[in-house]
Amino acid sequence: MTNMTGEKLTESQQQIDAMLCRLLKGESLSWPYGDSNQAQIELFLERSSVHGVQASIWTSLQPGSWPQVIVEQLHKASLEAASWELAHRHALVQVLSGFAAENIGYMLFKGTALAYSFYANPVLRFRCDTDMLVSGYSKTKAEKLLKGLGFECSSPAEELVYYQQSWRLNSSHCGTHAIDLHWKLNNSEVLANLFSYEELRARGDEVTICGVKTFVPCKVDAVLIACLHSAGHEGIPYLVNGNSYLGGSRLVWLYDLHLLISHFSLQDWHDLTERAVQKGLGNTCAVILDRVREKFSTVMFLDGLEILASDKDGKATVYLDSGPIMRMWLDITACGSWKAKLAFVQQLFFPSEAYMRQKYASGSQWLFVLYIRRSIEGIYRRLHAN
Amino acid sequence: MTSLVYKGSFEQVLNRKIQISADALSQEIGGETVILDLASSTYFGIDEIGTLIWQMMKAGKSLQAIHADILSQYDVDPAILEKDMLGFVEQLKSAGLVSVVQNQ
Numbered sequence: 052m053t054n055m056t057g058e059k060l061t062e063s064q065q066q067i068d069a070m071l072c073r074l075l076k077g078e079s080l081s082w083p084y085g086d087s088n089q090a091q092i093e094l095f096l097e098r099s100s101v102h103g104v105q106a107s108i109w110t111s112l113q114p115g116s117w118p119q120v121i122v123e124q125l126h127k128a129s130l131e132a133a134s135w136e137l138a139h140r141h142a143l144v145q146v147l148s149g150f151a152a153e154n155i156g157y158m159l160f161k162g163t164a165l166a167y168s169f170y171a172n173p174v175l176r177f178r179c180d181t182d183m184l185v186s187g188y189s190k191t192k193a194e195k196l197l198k199g200l201g202f203e204c205s206s207p208a209e210e211l212v213y214y215q216q217s218w219r220l221n222s223s224h225c226g227t228h229a230i231d232l233h234w235k236l237n238n239s240e241v242l243a244n245l246f247s248y249e250e251l252r253a254r255g256d257e258v259t260i261c262g263v264k265t266f267v268p269c270k271v272d273a274v275l276i277a278c279l280h281s282a283g284h285e286g287i288p289y290l291v292n293g294n295s296y297l298g299g300s301r302l303v304w305l306y307d308l309h310l311l312i313s314h315f316s317l318q319d320w321h322d323l324t325e326r327a328v329q330k331g332l333g334n335t336c337a338v339i340l341d342r343v344r345e346k347f348s349t350v351m352f353l354d355g356l357e358i359l360a361s362d363k364d365g366k367a368t369v370y371l372d373s374g375p376i377m378r379m380w381l382d383i384t385a386c387g388s389w390k391a392k393l394a395f396v397q398q399l400f401f402p403s404e405a406y407m408r409q410k411y412a413s414g415s416q417w418l419f420v421l422y423i424r425r426s427i428e429g430i431y432r433r434l435h436a437n
Numbered sequence: 438m439t440s441l442v443y444k445g446s447f448e449q450v451l452n453r454k455i456q457i458s459a460d461a462l463s464q465e466i467g468g469e470t471v472i473l474d475l476a477s478s479t480y481f482g483i484d485e486i487g488t489l490i491w492q493m494m495k496a497g498k499s500l501q502a503i504h505a506d507i508l509s510q511y512d513v514d515p516a517i518l519e520k521d522m523l524g525f526v527e528q529l530k531s532a533g534l535v536s537v538v539q540n541q
Contacts, residue, residue: 109467133466137463137480141475172465174466225478
């Protein structure tokens with residue numbers, strides 16, 4: 052994890068991160084800094100929150116050998132995570148049941164899919180929403196169903212720029228819960244068609260959540276998607292507690308991969324290398340998986356890693372290794388016709404008035420002022436990403 | 438989050454089955470349990486022993502069977518356990534999380 056200028060983590064941050072990895076692996080550790088080292092205590096709480104692992108490490112912490120303030124904070128965080136899980140699952144089960152009743156094909160992927168298939172307890176997989184993938188053909192039906200269940204769309208679709216919408220449910224019972232509805236796996240034009248819903252579904256695994264059968268990507272696809280997601284954040288900041296961070300080394304994501312790879316057979320490794328190279332993701336996977344191995348000492352098939360690392364020129368890898376401007380250019384060139392390219396550029400820099408009015412509901416009545424505000428915010432977010 | 442405190446006596450509900458409300462959703466974490474009551478939109482927290490009892494209630498065991506199970510696992514005075522269990526059930530009942538439904 053670095054800032055926009057590539058600045059490395061401080062030594063203290065690296066030490067705390069290493070400690071978090073050992074706790075995630077289930078090692079029995081004591082607090083090494085002394086109970087009165089307030090700076091290290093605060094850093095530990097901050098890093099564990101940024102990495103999204105507070106509930107996970109709480110379950111392996113031995114309270115007697117840690118400062119009281121850390122024990123109390125992690126305990127509080129794990130109870131909050133359990134409370135969130137209860138309410139979110141209640142909302143999610145209504146959605147999944149609705150999709151099943153309406154015969155709308157869907158898959159869960161990323162956080163919730165992994166929480167219910169690879170974690171001993173879904174509470175341990177920190178997340179803020181659930182990602183659902185539907186076929187482009189089912190998008191309208193899915194939107195109608197979510198509306199019918201009381202969800203509101205908080206991000207108007209920009210067909211050429213975004214392939215996802217965030218739907219929020221404000222419930223008096225459960226608080227606010229979000230479903231991210233995707234009809235392509237990624238918003239980048241270069242990566243959007245790397246996996247189709249149909250192929251992921253055909254290879255998918257069945258998982259039951261509160262009696263509702265659902266589908267998630269198979270282990271190999273889940274690894275590819277997780278690598279794609281982590282690598283994507285090398286160029287796209289993410290928000291934690293209102294702060295912007297940049298980089299694909301967030302421990303909650305790398306730990307997902309550790310769990311997934313820990314379940315791999317030799318055949319899975321064969322499938323992974325074959326599919327990653329076929330998708331142009333070979334070296335991207337090699338870099339991310341190497342990071343996982345370094346952090347968690349994950350047992351990996353080294354020949355498989357070598358094959359992945361040798362695939363350096365894959366289209367997806369070239370895209371993900373590029374800076375933001377080159378990524379934008381590659382996205383533009385990936386649009387089929389000139390008309391599509393122009394529409395993409397227009398929507399990227401000047402989204403529709405409806406979109407701008409919704410995004411800045413309390414902003415100026417002058418549209419050009421809103422465009423300037425959007426540009427400044429975008430630049431600010433990138434410059435202040437940690 | 439409300440904490441449940443145990444108090445009271447045991448005999449009244451000893452042989453009865455405890456029915457967990459359909460509105461009471463629960464999630465275990467690190468040996469504790471968080472319960473969300475959809476009817477009142479309230480969260481409750483229960484400790485490790487409460488979690489053990491709650492899980493056995495969810496499995497459909499009567500209080501008598503739960504009492505016997507806990508006595509076989511822990512070195513605890515039966516009378517104290519009875520008192521604590523009844524207090525626990527009373528708290529759950531008053532919060533609307535369970536009801537006493539039938540004689541065994």
